[in-house]
Amino acid sequence: MRRGPEKRALLVVTVLLLAGVLTGCWSYGEPDEIAWVQAIGLDKGEQNRITVTFVVAVPKAIAGGGGGQPAQGGEGGAGTFQPISFEAETLLGARELLNSVMDRRVNLSHTRWIVFGRELAEEGISRYLAPLIRFREFRHSTTVIVAQGRAAELLEKGQPVLEDSASKYYDLMARGWRYTEFIPFTPFHLFYSKAKSPGYGGGIAALAALEKKEPVFPNASAKPKGVYYAGHLPRKGGGKIELIGAAVFKKGRMVGVLNGSEVGAMKMLSGTFRQTVVDVADPRSPQDFVIVEIHPRQPPQIDVSLRDDGTAEISAGVSLEGDVISIQSGVEYDNPENIHLAESLIERDLKRKMEKTVTKSQEMEVDIFGFGDHVKKKFATWPAWMEYNWPERFPDAVIRVRVDFKIRRIGLVHESFPVRG
Amino acid sequence: MFWWQSLADFLLFKEPQEPPTEFVAGAEDRQQQRQERTEKQDQKAGRDEVQPDEVRPAAQKAARDAETRETVFEMEASLSNDLDQNKKVLENVFRTDINDDPIIRVFTIGTDNPVRAMLVFYDGLSNKTIQNFAILQPLMLLSGLREDDPKRKNQTDQKTNKKQAEKSPKGNSEYFDRVKDALLPGNQVQTVTTYKEVAAAVLSGDSVLLVDGSDRALSIETKAWPNRGVQRPEVESVVRGPQEAFTEQIRINIALVRKIIRKASLITEFIKVGDMTETQCAIMYLDDVVNPAIVSEVKRRLKSIKADYVQESGLLENFIEDKHYGMAPQVLATERPDRVAANIMEGQVAIFVNGNPYVMIVPMTFFGLIQSSEDAYVRWPFGSLLRLVRWFGLGLALFLPALYIAVTTYHQEFIPTDLLLAMTGAREKVPFPTIIEVLLMEVSFELIREAGIRMPGVVGTTLGIIGALILGQAAVAANIVSPILIVIVAVTAIGGFTVPAYGLGLSVRMQRFIYILLAAVMGLFGIVVGIFLHVAFLVNLRSFGVPYMAPVAPTTGSSPDYFLRGPVWRQERRPDYLDPLRGRRQPRISRGWWRMRRKGGGGS
Amino acid sequence: MTGAPKVGVREAVAVTIIFIIAKLFLSYQVHLFHFAANAAWMVPLIQTVLTIGAFLVLAWLLERHPGKTIVEIGEELVGPVINTFFGIILAVIFVGLVGLILRQFAERALTGFIPDTPISAVVLLFMTGVVPVAYLGFEVIARTARVFIVFLVLSGLTVVVLSSPLWEGHALYPLWGNGPVGLIKGSLVASGVFMEIFLLAVIAPFLPRGSLRRVGFWSIGLSGLFLFLGVISVLLVFSFPASAELAVPFFEVTRTISIGRFGQRLETLFLPMWVLISLIKMSVGLYLVSALMARTLRLPYYRPLILPMAVLVIAVAFIPANVSEAINWDLNVLRRYGYVIVGAIVVTLAGLTWWRERKGDEAHAPRT
Known part of the structure; x- marks a missing residue:
């Protein structure tokens, strides 16, 4: 009988596949035989170089075959996750140690947060970032966070309130950058590429902290809401973790902190701003506030010119628009003739905030806005740009900020009348 | 000897x-x-x-x-002149000693010069009324009526002389011709000359008349097989479109197609297939459209078959398909006359097998198997949608359990964390590995499905209840499988039912298990290597010389009707891969009114 | 399988494109970032133009000798001895190429998707797919490529589109990268990326008459476009210095894509694209070396050579001690010098043809 080519091909396939089947299944791993790490914390070590904290999910509590237990406060008790800390030399070394504690095989591919303790951050974190880019299990969207205080404590006590799953809690917390100005957008891949880019010369990480027990401010004077940063929010109740403000890195070392409004200004200037609410004291009635919700109208317009001595002159134009959501004073800003008054009020306020932030960044000598990415357009080749050495020149750059704000909507009230009687 | x-x-x-x-x-x-x-x-x-x-x-x-x-x-011995001799041979052939079905009725034709004759038929296969009133009555009683003409009478007297007949080598052939031409009112009468032909005619329900002194016989059409009427299609049902299906009777089936295509160039050729019992097959094609090479190839294959018993179109399919190891069906078996007609119009050949309500269409491509006639009957965007749904269903039926295994056991990073944790939690109490779980459920499902077809209809509801209980609740409650797997198996099954061609559905059912094994061994890698080989083998396949994956690979011109369904007014060309004699189906502007309206009513 | 395979224009274009751009899913871009910094996206465009020039020479040569492959042309022009030498050199180069590609793909599969699997098993699995398909012949390979290219292009474009929210336009500046000199140098040194266009020299007899140029231009043009997209999307997502660090940049792009909370770590979604393109590439490569060897050794069939060649390819795949060495050999040795050798052989043959035509027919006549 003539054997056709297909038949022979099939024979080869069958033999090889059998070989595969008989010996295969190397990477096979049941999901219920794997310990899913949801967050990693890195601190300066107490008994070794670093302390590594892993938050391991407890799936049976989350899926809740018989009604999952809600997360409980306290020392990482019988909740939906299990924090474990190790003293180790390296992060991945600690992962090996974790395997000797967990019955399930440890897997880092679902890590949502990587948290650095402030002390370690100030010492420098670049050597701990290396495994994140090289090791296959890490995901690039992991949020980079700096904890005021120790990361281990933050992760142990940071129990979710609304969620069963810690990873959802972490995820949604970090997603706040989409609708508030106080949280920066710091996924790992961005942090990494900015840390490497000479257009920035530094990176930004979100700042997190546990709730502060003692009063933060001694008196009850009026303070804008953006002056706070994590760990200094005067509040009672809610989850333990606060996420507001940002840690500024230069050459892998944390050099400073931005508060809430500075993060907002930074986001407006660098183009990651999405939405926020601004309250400005009404000059005609200083006790009252005009409150608007603002959105970006178009990406920031950044024009650069170089002086003869190489100093960069940067003019940053930020275009915003928004809706009036409250006018406490009753001044008729909703009248078309007066709208421009409200607009200029907001413009002045935002401009002041941005200028303050720019000054602060120049003092810290870190270009957190990515102005360098626009300056480099003035150069023809990469070597010339490297020679210019932007991180060194940034503090001397002349930066002007222009804000253009337009009110588009005035909410559900067409015109307001003063309160009488 | x-x-x-x-x-x-x-x-x-x-x-x-x-x-x-x-x-x-x-x-x-x-x-x-x-x-x-x-x-x-x-x-x-x-x-x-x-x-x-x-x-x-x-x-x-x-x-x-x-x-x-x-x-x-x-x-292939010829008939004898002697009626008695013929009777002896035929009695032997039909075993009348032990077989009660064949009837040999000897009688005398009532002409002036009475001649003995014999009617051979099978009881039950032939129509008694026709025999009585259209054969026996005219021959026995009425045959004398027309013998008024003296001239003719003289002739007859001369010719019907038996002794004379024995002398002449032709026998009394003129008397035979007269019986055939003038005495028998049957609508289809054929002359047969050998015992083999006599036997074949009798076995297919005809009555054979042998006249003494003639070495020829007359086969008179008296077929009256018991058969079903034309009913609704049961396997390929559509919402919109004709609701009639083929039956077991080849003549009815051919008539159903001919009813749709009323063209003189629609050819039906009968071919007998088989040795032990000859099955009547027919091929049907449009003479002025079809590529003659395809017709001659079909005929060559059918005629070359030396087989005991080819009684079903599925058996015939096995004999004529190109590759037996390939899992894909290379012919389309359909029970819808409209579908056969549409394919014949495209330049394909239909093969009818007597006794079978399925008609095969060759050559068939992979894309043809995914189509249903309804795609063309609804308006084209919805036809495309139906087809997309079916592609999706095919994909699910083939890959879903394998993908589930691959993703849950090899590529967990891909699963959204919340879903992963929910799945993990649901699996906590299940003692089996995922692969065993999947195989368990798939095998149970196959059992239920097979049982559902084979079991007596009376107990149908019982099976439904048991199946739903076992597969659904009880398995989960007993922690044998995780609930999410029930969803996977159910969706897979539903996907499988969207595949319109039954043969393809069977092959999908089987290949699903291959993919499950591949996934268990190497994850998505194994699956993709499997897909690669699968497609390569499909591409290598030919159905009656036509590449199976045409018109995609090789790329040939075609109307927009293979992956999705284009508008009917754009179906301008017949598929190139069939190389039909007439490539164009309709002119470029098929909607004459459109241009007229634009010209005439442009102002409005 | 009687008669020579027949391959339509679209199938040929599909298979050639896949043969050329498969390296996009390996470490191809790394190379470019080193030469041209953030102007690496220009390199594929320049290379496309250069390659079209080189292809014109090849096409001219093949069109002068219709119905013949490069091996038979060589035999006619330089005689069997030198031609056998040529053929073996070509086969060696392509065996090396295919072997190194196999190694890199297997290593990437290992690091990326199935980390606990021994590399021999991955290579074996790859060859399970490749050997039967190469065995079935070029017609089947080309048609398989034609079926899959729709899926591959759609997947690839999906990656590019999904990564677009992460793009940073200023990654393109400073516009000229390392300057025009670096750009040209990089383009020339790395021109080996289009070396696979040589495939056409072996499959030319299967193509429809007179369609060689059409196939060549379309393949080179589209390959150039896809390479360009592959480079620029990486550059826009990771910006320059970070993009040069990545070993498998396109893979990292798929890892980085994030569509909300549920669409993350999409590399698994694009794994089929990845594996299919490498399987097709390997099948073509295996067929190419087998056919080259068969024709060089004047054997009537290539099929008996498939398995030995597969063994050879696997052996080559395991020569480099580690993945860095494999990348280095592929990019810095084989492609850099290989395309010079291949080019030299083609130019020699083209030159001889030209010379012979100038000499006129009387000198040519006695030979045949």
Whole structure:
């Protein structure tokens, strides 16, 4: 009988596949035989170089075959996750140690947060970032966070309130950058590429902290809401973790902190701003506030010119628009003739905030806005740009900020009348 | 061996050396012979032990009978002039001694010069009314009525003289012609000349009239097989479109197609297939459209088949398909006349098999198997949507369980964390690995499905309840499988039911298990390597010389009707890969009114 | 399988494109970032133009000798001895190429998707797919490529589109990268990326008459476009210095894509694209070396050579001690010098043809 080519091909396939089947299944791993790490914390070590904290999910509590237990406060008790800390030399070394504690095989591919303790951050974190880019299990969207205080404590006590799953809690917390100005957008891949880019010369990480027990401010004077940063929010109740403000890195070392409004200004200037609410004291009635919700109208317009001595002159134009959501004073800003008054009020306020932030960044000598990415357009080749050495020149750059704000909507009230009687 | 030589001599009208007594089988020893026959069969079974010498004379006789019959067919022996001789041979052929179905009715044709004749038919296969009133009555009673013409009468007197007939080599052929031309009012009458033809005609329900003195016989159409009427299609049902399906009767089936395509160029060719019993097959095509090479290839394959028994279109499919190891069906079996008509119009060939409500269409491509006639009957965006749904269903049926295994056990990073944790939590109490879980559920589902087809309809609801309970609740409650897997298996099953061609559905069911194994061994990698090989084998496949994956690979011109369904006014060309004689189906502007309206009513 | 395979224009274009751009899913871009910094996206465009020039020479040569492959042309022009030498050199180069590609793909599969699997098993699995398909012949390979290219292009474009929210336009500046000199140098040194266009020299007899140029231009043009997209999307997502660090940049792009909370770590979604393109590439490569060897050794069939060649390819795949060495050999040795050798052979043959035509027919006549 003539054997056709297909038949022979099939024979080869069958033999090889059998070989595969008989010996295969190397990477096979049941999901219920794997310990899913949801967050990693890195601190300066107490008994070794670093302390590594892993938050391991407890799936049976989350899926809740018989009604999952809600997360409980306290020392990482019988909740939906299990924090474990190790003293180790390296992060991945600690992962090996974790395997000797967990019955399930440890897997880092679902890590949502990587948290650095402030002390370690100030010492420098670049050597701990290396495994994140090289090791296959890490995901690039992991949020980079700096904890005021120790990361281990933050992760142990940071129990979710609304969620069963810690990873959802972490995820949604970090997603706040989409609708508030106080949280920066710091996924790992961005942090990494900015840390490497000479257009920035530094990176930004979100700042997190546990709730502060003692009063933060001694008196009850009026303070804008953006002056706070994590760990200094005067509040009672809610989850333990606060996420507001940002840690500024230069050459892998944390050099400073931005508060809430500075993060907002930074986001407006660098183009990651999405939405926020601004309250400005009404000059005609200083006790009252005009409150608007603002959105970006178009990406920031950044024009650069170089002086003869190489100093960069940067003019940053930020275009915003928004809706009036409250006018406490009753001044008729909703009248078309007066709208421009409200607009200029907001413009002045935002401009002041941005200028303050720019000054602060120049003092810290870190270009957190990515102005360098626009300056480099003035150069023809990469070597010339490297020679210019932007991180060194940034503090001397002349930066002007222009804000253009337009009110588009005035909410559900067409015109307001003063309160009488 | 001299006895069969003498038989041959006899059948070839040589002078017989001795009377062929072997033919006569006495009715009195019918019972005895039957016994001997069974004994003979027993002996045949144990042939090794039994010596030929021990065979008893009666058994020898039966064996000789059998060989005689074979010889009659092998030599295609012609009929004899002698009615008695014919009767003897036919009685032997039809085993009238033991078989009660064949009827041999001897009578006399009532012409002035009475001639003996014989009507042979099978009881039950033929129509009694036609026989009584259209054959026997005219011949026996009315045949004299037209003999007024003296001239003719004289002629007849002369020719029907039996002795004269024996002298002339032609026999009384003119009398035979007169019976055929003038006396028999049957609508289809054919002349047959050999025993083999007589037997074939009788077996298909016709009545054969033999006239003494003639070596020809008349096969009169009296078929009255029991058959189903035209009913609704049960497998390929559509919402919009004709609601009639083929039946078991080939003539009805052909008529159903011919009813749709009313063209003189629609050719039906009958081809008999099979050795032991000849199955009547027919091929149907449009003479002025189809590529002649395809027709001759189909005919070549059908005619070359030497098989015992090809009674079903599925069996015939096995005989004519190109590759037997390929899992994909290479012909389309359909029960819808409209679908056959549409494919014939495209330039394909339909193969009808008698006794079978499925008609095969060749050559068939992969894309043809995914289509349903309804795609064309609804408006084209919805036709495309239906087809997309079906592609999706095919994908699910083939890959979903394998993908589930691959993703949950190899590529967990891909699963959204919340879902992963929910799945993990649901699996906590399940003791089996995922692969066992999947196999368990898939096998149970296959069992239920098979049982659902085979079991008596009366207990159908029981199975539904048991199946739903076992597969659904109880398995989960007993922690044998995780609930999410039930969803996977159910969706897979539903996906499988969207595949319109039953043959393709079967192949999908089987290949699903291959992919499951591949996924268990190497994750998505294994699956993709499997897909690669799968597609390569499909591409390598040909159906009657037409590449199976046409018009995609190789890329040939085609109307927009393979992956999705284009608007009907854009179906301008017949598929290139069939290389039809007429490539164009309709002119570029098929909607004449459109241009007219734009010209005429442009102002409005 | 009677008669020579027949391959339509689209199938040929599909298979050639896949043969050329498969390296996009390996470490191809790394190379470019080193030469041209953030102007690496220009390199594929320049290379496309250069390659079209080189292809014109090849096409001219093949069109002068219709119905013949490069091996038979060589035999006619330089005689069997030198031609056998040529053929073996070509086969060696392509065996090396295919072997190194196999190694890199297997290593990437290992690091990326199935980390606990021994590399021999991955290579075996790859060859399970590749050997039967190469065995079935070029017609089947080309048609398989034609079926899959729709899926591959759609997947690839999906990656590019999904990564677009992560793009940073200023990654393109400073516009000229390392300057025009670096750009040209990089383009020339790395021109080996289009070396696979040589495939056409072996499959030319299977193509429809007179369609060689059409196939060549379309393949080179589209390959150039896809390479360009592959480079620029990486550059826009990771910006320059970070993009040069990545070993498998396109893979990292798929890892980085994030569509909300549920669409993350999409590399698994694009794994089929990845594996299919490498399987097709390997099948073509295996067929190419087998056919080259068969024709060089004047054997009537290539099929008996498939298995030995597969063994050879696997052996080559395991020569480099580690993945860095494999990348280095592929990019810095084989492609850099290989395309010079291949080019030299083609130019020699083209030169001889030209010379012979100038000499006129009377000198040519006695030979045949």
